[in-house]
Amino acid sequence: MNKKNKIKIIVNGKQIMVNAKFSIKNVIDKLKMPISKVAIELNREIVNKKNINKIFLKTGDKVEIVHFIGGG
Amino acid sequence: MKKDNFIIANKKFSSRLIVGTGKYKNMLECAQAIKTSGADIVTVAVRRVNISDKSKPRLMDFIDPKKITYLPNTAGCFTSKEALRTLRLAREIGGWKLVKLEVLGEKKNLFPDMIETLKSTEILTKEGFKVMVYCNDDPLMARRLENAGASAIMPLAAPIGSGLGIQNKVNLKIIRKQTKLPLIVDAGIGQASEAAEAMELGCDGVLVNTAIAKAKYPYQMAEAMKLAVKAGRKSFISGRIKPILFGSASTSNKGII
Numbered sequence A: 001m002n003k004k005n006k007i008k009i010i011v012n013g014k015q016i017m018v019n020a021k022f023s024i025k026n027v028i029d030k031l032k033m034p035i036s037k038v039a040i041e042l043n044r045e046i047v048n049k050k051n052i053n054k055i056f057l058k059t060g061d062k063v064e065i066v067h068f069i070g071g072g
Numbered sequence B: 001m002k003k004d005n006f007i008i009a010n011k012k013f014s015s016r017l018i019v020g021t022g023k024y025k026n027m028l029e030c031a032q033a034i035k036t037s038g039a040d041i042v043t044v045a046v047r048r049v050n051i052s053d054k055s056k057p058r059l060m061d062f063i064d065p066k067k068i069t070y071l072p073n074t075a076g077c078f079t080s081k082e083a084l085r086t087l088r089l090a091r092e093i094g095g096w097k098l099v100k101l102e103v104l105g106e107k108k109n110l111f112p113d114m115i116e117t118l119k120s121t122e123i124l125t126k127e128g129f130k131v132m133v134y135c136n137d138d139p140l141m142a143r144r145l146e147n148a149g150a151s152a153i154m155p156l157a158a159p160i161g162s163g164l165g166i167q168n169k170v171n172l173k174i175i176r177k178q179t180k181l182p183l184i185v186d187a188g189i190g191q192a193s194e195a196a197e198a199m200e201l202g203c204d205g206v207l208v209n210t211a212i213a214k215a216k217y218p219y220q221m222a223e224a225m226k227l228a229v230k231a232g233r234k235s236f237i238s239g240r241i242k243p244i245l246f247g248s249a250s251t252s253n254k255g256i257i
Helices: A024-030 B027-037 B080-094 B114-126 B139-147 B169-178 B192-200 B218-238
Strands: A006-011 A014-019 A039-042 A062-070 B006-008 B011-013 B017-020 B041-048 B069-072 B098-101 B130-135 B152-155 B184-186 B205-208
Touching: A014 A024, A024 A039, A024 A062, A039 B080, A062 B080, B017 B027, B017 B218, B027 B218, B041 B080, B069 B080, B069 B098, B080 B098, B080 B114, B098 B114, B114 B130, B114 B139, B130 B139, B139 B152, B139 B169, B152 B169, B192 B205, B192 B218, B205 B218
Parallel strands: A006 A062, B017 B041, B017 B205, B041 B069, B098 B130, B130 B152, B152 B184, B184 B205
Antiparallel strands: A006 A014, A039 A062, A062 B041, B006 B011
């Protein structure tokens, strides 16, 4: 594995290594999540789900992916 | 007699019982309890997707948001900032504008922080949200929330999850008198009679979670709550008799032997 082509990103508080030129869509695909059931933040800014294949990540980026769970 | 519709933010709902989806043993139990309760609005929370266990069941796979109205909440938020972030994300999932705001003040009693709550209501309303607001049973604060554009006032009956029942009937009655907004008792209901009581005080609806989810038999309690809310509402709109201190015979004395 060539480390030069890898970047460290943080998804839901967990650090993961991904290829450089990794898009938010790639993150979603990797996690096998239906896009219609989540919302995404990149570095605290809400991401428009229509653009996720155009947004590429860089080292240190923080991605939050949330969904609905049971609650009162 | 005119039709007794339950309308929140211009949307008509069939059940006056709103149920929470937390604290159930599993999703299946939750979905079944909701079905039995007849509720057509359920509260849901926004949390991180579990990225290490992709097989975890998802709420949306058990409760269809096309059939049941999801009411995203801000459970666990202690500041306006956190609450706003949560609801903006909730809206992003799929266009949810009708939301339940709750900004908690402290962990022990889970009482709402009304300063932060009011601030959040103002901001969310300006952003186009329809905000149903969990609040104290304080008539003055309820009025301020109304002026800030709240879509529903949701005073507590008692602390969240306490099951203590309605602690301040007078305040609920006063709030009822002063507002035409939907008034929904949120938090503190422990058993069906208390849900009926809230309705008899003139509330438009009741929100129940723990009392159903943690009952020994959740499905039966869900049904009991459904019936209680219906009975309480019917009783309220039927116009109760005036209470008097002395007896008044039900049978006429005419023809007595």
